[in-house]
Amino acid sequence: MGRYLARRIIYLVVQVFCVATIVFLLLRLVPGDPARAVLGENATGEQVATVRHQLGLDRPLLIQYGRWMGHIVRGDFGASILSGRPVLTDVRQRIGNTIELIVLSTFISLLVGIPLGIIAALRANRTEDYTLSSAAMLGLSLPSFVVGSVLLLIFALKLHWLPPSQFVSWQENPGQHITLLVLPVVTLAASTTAVILRMTRSAMLEVIRQDYIRTARAKGLGERVILLRHALRNAVNPVVSVTGLELASLLGGTVIVETIYGWPGLSSLLLSGVRSRDYPVVQGVVLVIAVLTILINLLVDLAYGVLDPRIRHE
């Protein structure tokens, strides 16, 4: 396990290095002059030269690359062209808000998706299964911007049970912060729950047809023990795998939810960076999200070994 971990960490470092290189090249892939893309067609030559200097584009490519890597290693992501604030300051302020959304929605998806997936598998091809599978298909097909808008309309604007789009930090008012989290988390959880439900159902169906489940039943073990200790334990790996993929995709997918609910997270920062072509912001946020994705993938791989001793990572 130790050797596997060391190898994975080396691979992780190489991957992060590659991702940083791609993010560096991002600015150089912009068709035409990135400085003019930032400022628009009406900018003067002097303004363009200033932004070119600010972006470091007035130096040879290798020097630019060396400086970029040097800065990144020291945690310096540059400053926003529009606000002049260090990108890392904005990232630090917002990263917690995005992680909070992702972790809570994944937790709720697991809490709801796994039991419902088990029920669907145990009642396969009966009414309960058809109902749950149809609901999951609906969850997969519903765009988050439709779910978000509908939930906002019903629970915030019509019933007034929950506050509409705004943000209050945990430090300001913990109670209000939690109430404000409900709608964004439920919106994000809708499709993730559907994915986890379908995967749990499929994995459980595969496992409960195995001989050892029949043997366990034949030797008189209780259904609960069979289900939790024999079936679920063996069905959990594909669920972990799909949860990891969903977590990673949520990192990019929060952009819509953050837009609908005015939630100041990383994705909304990225979106404003893309809209205004504020490249240092785009580069900084993309790098942080990519590194988080790589870390999630590593944790998922390690979780396989913990949950299934047959996978020893040798």
Next chain:
Amino acid sequence: MPTAARAQDALAEAVFTRRPRSFMYDAWRGLLRSRSAIAGGVVLALLILLAIIAPLISSYDPTAVALRTRLQPPSASHFFGTDEFGRDILTRVFYGARISLPVGLIALAIGVSLGTLVGLIAGFYGKAVDALLMWMVDVLLAFPGLLLALLVVAILGVDLRNVMIAVGVSMIPRFARLVRGTVLSAKENLYVDAARAIGVPERRILVRHVLPNVISPVIVLGTLSLGVTILTAAGLSFVGLGAKPPSPEWGAMIAEGRQFLQRQWWIGTFPGVAILLTVLAVNLIGDGLRDALDPRMRV
């Protein structure tokens, strides 16, 4: 000739002259066995038909401003109501299908073709080529779907054409990995060794003997991914990085309806229902195809 012998001959002739069942035949039979896939097919066919005949069934212009009829609720003259510029929502939903469906399809085509090409080359040539290409795919995987699409839009600029490229690029890793895996197992087949032994050129082996194995899983994953490309493209338009006003693109229409959510609910609701129906139909067909062609992928 005795009757029994004649029957045997007829049977032998029927068995030996019967053409092997084609992939399309299997796919079609499999789809017809699934009621939900049929329902999805009917809905999708209807949506495509409505998109095609939109100018014939609606006398309204999808983009022309008609301030006299602005913000009207659903009625006999405007079944889905009108928006803030007095445009008929039903007409815009029909015309929107002419944008959202092709955008999703073209994005998918970009992802499928590039992903398949990368997977084929990596899986077939192996060694350093495989290591290099798969390492590139792994690095791409560090940028989750929508993030990669945002990144491409950041580079190329805000435009519907760029959205198609962006969503297509974000689809490459999933197809590259699937095709590589399929090619790795397909190239172990005896007929590939036999073709190589009789001197068939490598490129011909790749195209004639390995590629056909890839078609079935790619079609299954492609159908299942069409819903994702439609949703991602509409999502990018929703956040203002895709179609520009007055385009009746569904995601952009929902975004326009947001400010009227409380009082004029119909502006954003009907395009939302259109996306839901389209993606649901595509997913149902995808599930049916998967069950028919590749039950191992069943979820």
